[in-house]
Amino acid sequence: MAKFIAACVQNTASEDPVASLAAVSDLIRRARDAGAEFISTPEMCIMMEPRRQEALAKASPEAEHIGVSAFRDLARETGAWLLSGSFAVHCDGERMWNRSFLFAPDGRIVARYSKIHMFDVDLPNGEVYRESNRFRPGEEAVLAELPWGTLGMTICYDLRFPHLYRHLAQAGADFLTIPSAFTKPTGEAHWHVLMRARAIETGCFVIAAAQTGTHFANRKTYGHSLIVAPWGEVLADGGTEVGIVTAEIDTARIAEARGRVPSLKHDRAFSPATPVARAAE
Numbered sequence: 001m002a003k004f005i006a007a008c009v010q011n012t013a014s015e016d017p018v019a020s021l022a023a024v025s026d027l028i029r030r031a032r033d034a035g036a037e038f039i040s041t042p043e044m045c046i047m048m049e050p051r052r053q054e055a056l057a058k059a060s061p062e063a064e065h066i067g068v069s070a071f072r073d074l075a076r077e078t079g080a081w082l083l084s085g086s087f088a089v090h091c092d093g094e095r096m097w098n099r100s101f102l103f104a105p106d107g108r109i110v111a112r113y114s115k116i117h118m119f120d121v122d123l124p125n126g127e128v129y130r131e132s133n134r135f136r137p138g139e140e141a142v143l144a145e146l147p148w149g150t151l152g153m154t155i156c157y158d159l160r161f162p163h164l165y166r167h168l169a170q171a172g173a174d175f176l177t178i179p180s181a182f183t184k185p186t187g188e189a190h191w192h193v194l195m196r197a198r199a200i201e202t203g204c205f206v207i208a209a210a211q212t213g214t215h216f217a218n219r220k221t222y223g224h225s226l227i228v229a230p231w232g233e234v235l236a237d238g239g240t241e242v243g244i245v246t247a248e249i250d251t252a253r254i255a256e257a258r259g260r261v262p263s264l265k266h267d268r269a270f271s272p273a274t275p276v277a278r279a280a281e
Helices: 017-033 050-060 068-079 156-160 162-170 184-202 252-262
Strands: 003-010 036-040 083-088 097-101 111-116 120-122 127-132 144-147 149-153 174-175 203-206 211-216 220-221 226-228 234-235 245-252
Touching: 003 226, 017 036, 017 068, 017 245, 050 083, 050 226, 068 083, 068 097, 083 144, 097 149, 111 144, 111 149, 144 174, 149 162, 156 184, 162 174, 162 184, 162 226, 174 252, 184 226, 211 252, 234 245
Parallel strands: 003 036, 036 083, 149 174, 174 203
Antiparallel strands: 003 245, 083 097, 097 111, 120 127, 144 149, 203 226, 211 220, 226 234
8 A cells, every 4th residue: 555645736728838838837846846746737738729720720749749748848857747637639630639648757658548528518608618629539448557556547528427437447447537627617516526426436536637717708617626535535625726736645545445335346237228208298
């Protein structure tokens, strides 16, 4: 069993990748100064660009990406394990990957995860989101080895698909990252309860760095970066201000939670339900 300090960076990205990267880099250094050995940033942590063509123009292939290059250097500088919540990375001429990278302390990219579930939603307040218009969905669940255990990598809207997290936990995940740029309306309604549910269902620690504040065209993100223990206790909550939060991760708590309720071992096969025919109204 092991213990380490995890940190979530909480920022307000703008349309300017260079300025946003500078702000995030300072927060990463602050997290390391606070003792963090594993540091996560939010989804789209260096660019929130509402215009599709401008976003495509500002994104880059991985080999030329300013975020990838900078995070390699930051990992080496700080000596921490560093998770880029996600960057917009070119995959073809018309769409991008929404991709998270795990950097080792020597700057190596240990793992990549491309967001599987696209946020295509019309909210009651009139906000409309069509991630599938600009991003290509990923197709692979991803695990990566850390010095303290196994990490399962996900991004934001994946949160609403619990089967992904059950799969990751049953495949060996001890920790789950869910970097996000959650909208304020959906965050107020569901953020805390869903993050706690994913921890409880899997017996994993959940590390969810989040964007906060007002971005373009009055788009608001919810903040409240969370670190949640396997029994569902919130160990750290970032509130709504830009900054960092840290918490001690004690891996002994994983076996303890799973020993209390060993539901990951209790799956049973069942026949699918037959849809009920509804009378015409």
